Amino acid sequence: MRGWAGQGKIMGMRTWILHIDMDAFFASVEQMDNPELKGKPVAVGGTSDRSVVSAASYEVRKYGVRSAMSVVKARKLCPEIIMVPGRMGRYKEISHLAMDVLREFSPTVEQASVDEAYLDGTGLERLFGPIDEVGRRIKERMKEVTGLTCSVGAAPVRFLAKIASDMDKPDGMFIVRHEEVGEFLRTLPVGRIPGVGAKLLDVLKRLGVRTCGDILLKPGEYWEDRLGKYGSALFDRARGIDPTPVTPHEAAKSCSAENTFSEDTTDRALLRKWLLAQSERVGEDLRRHGYKGRTVTLKIKYSDFSQITRSKSLDGRTDNTGVIYETACALLDQVKLPRSVRLIGVGVSNFEARARQVTLFEEGPAGKEATSELDKAVDAVRRKFGGKAVTRVELLGFKKKPTNSAD
Known part of the structure; x- marks a missing residue:
């Protein structure tokens, strides 16, 4: 086999990239918050026949249940499955804690999704000892901060770190050392390389790979x-070459929430x-991250899966729940409904960090500052006592039963 041609060293130090993946994240959060679910076959998702599984615990995975699988099929595979609705706000809360943990070890952390991240570990051996100890x-x-387990993969290059984190799940650690890269790749199934999908895999199989x-x-x-x-x-990749660095993301450019209904x-x-x-979800998320946006967007998907969006730019940037809601309703009033609605959502974009000094020429929407203070008070109560501690009068008795949601 030809020699490995990986990156090797930077400024005399061995390069290390770590990939950290939370174990069965959504389902594990539900099991942590509700001890009665521990050890049981739990899946996160909707309950109707139109629903899909968003996440599956390890107890239910042994039956063949996987994310993106229909609930109907999941129930056939595991009749004892326990379906619980997703709580994206809670998952984001734990995700923020997890990313803060990683930043305790390295300033260079790239969050890849709500439950996984890359970390540049170059030089950490001088602070914490061998990479195993890191x-x-x-x-x-x-585990101490979030209450959850994670799996860690470490390698000289990014794509190998991601593969490594999946080698010893759950609660595992797998290290591909510099001198082991060539032998590790020699027998690695090509389908394990990130980005090699089903179509490319079929082509490679026809070529004898x-x-x-x-x-x-x-x-x-x-x-x-x-x-x-x-x-x-x-x-x-077959030679172990991947120049992709760990790059912390730029600030988010938008924040949105949407729901698909169980019935159109x-x-x-x-x-x-x-x-x-x-x-409420969007406003709380904006305030938590210290952002305000100028543009509010309404999204509608009809029963035939056709989709429209309508947007309005405000005079000033806002993180105010009332302003977001009123603007979204105004956009909805302008839309005809030729068919029943399958999905609706609202988003805010065109951000600017709140820390920036507001000029005389860029004021928030008039008459909304008191409501903004109320938003902050509600946020504080919900953070301390839970999301159901305070409910708007308009939402009393409102039961949220979508098939799927994202925010």
């Missing part, structure tokens, strides 16, 4: 001729209640 400390601290070692039996030009830029990238509807009063509930 991983162990991260796992211990994560099963492992990364098989790729290196042909020169790079061979793969470039047959697969173009994908061939070049694939050849690099044309009831505008019901749609407004959903917009109010979503505006």
Whole structure:
């Protein structure tokens, strides 16, 4: 096999990238918050036949249940399955704690999703000892702060770190050391490489490729001729080359919430209640991160899956729940409903951090400052006593039963 051509060292130090993946995150949060669910086959998602599984505990995965699977199929595989509704606000809360833990170890953390992140571990051995010790400390601290377990993968390059984190789940740690990269890749199934999907995998199988070692039996030009830029990238990965750095994300550019209904509807009063509930979620998220936005967007998906969006730019930026809701309702009033509605959502974009000094020429919407203070008070109560501690009069008795939600 040809020699590994990875990055090696930076300024005399061995480079390390770690990938941290929370174990069965949504389901684990539900089991932590409700001890009666521990050890039981739990899945997060809706309860209707139109629903899909958003996340599955390890207890239910052994039956073959996976995320994105229909609830109908999941129940056939595991009749004892316990479906619980998702709580994205709670998952984000724990996610923030998890990312804060990682930043205790390195300033260079790239959050890849709500439950996983990359961390630049170059030089951490000088602070914490061997990379094994770095991983162990991260796992211990994560458990201490969040109450949940995570799996850690470490390698000289990014894509190998991600593969490694999945090698010893749950609550595991797997390290691909610099001198082990070539042998590790030689027998690694090519489908384990991030980005190699079903279509490309079929093509590779027809070409006789099963492992990364098989790729290196042909020169790079061979793969470039047959697969173009994908061939070049694939050849690099088979040799352990991945120049992608760990890059902390820029500030978010938008914040939104949307829900798919268990039954399509044309009831505008019901749609407004959903917009109010979503505006609360968006407003709280904006205030928690210290952002205000100028543009409010309404999203509607009809029963035939056609979709429209309508937006309005405000005179000033806002994080105010009432302003978001009123603007979304005004946009809804302008929309005809030729078909029943399957999904509705609201979002805020065109951000600017609140820390910036507001000028005389950029004031918030008039008459809303008192309500903004009320929003902050409600946020504080909910953080301390839970999301149901305070409920708006308009939402009393309102039961949220969507098939799926995202925010």
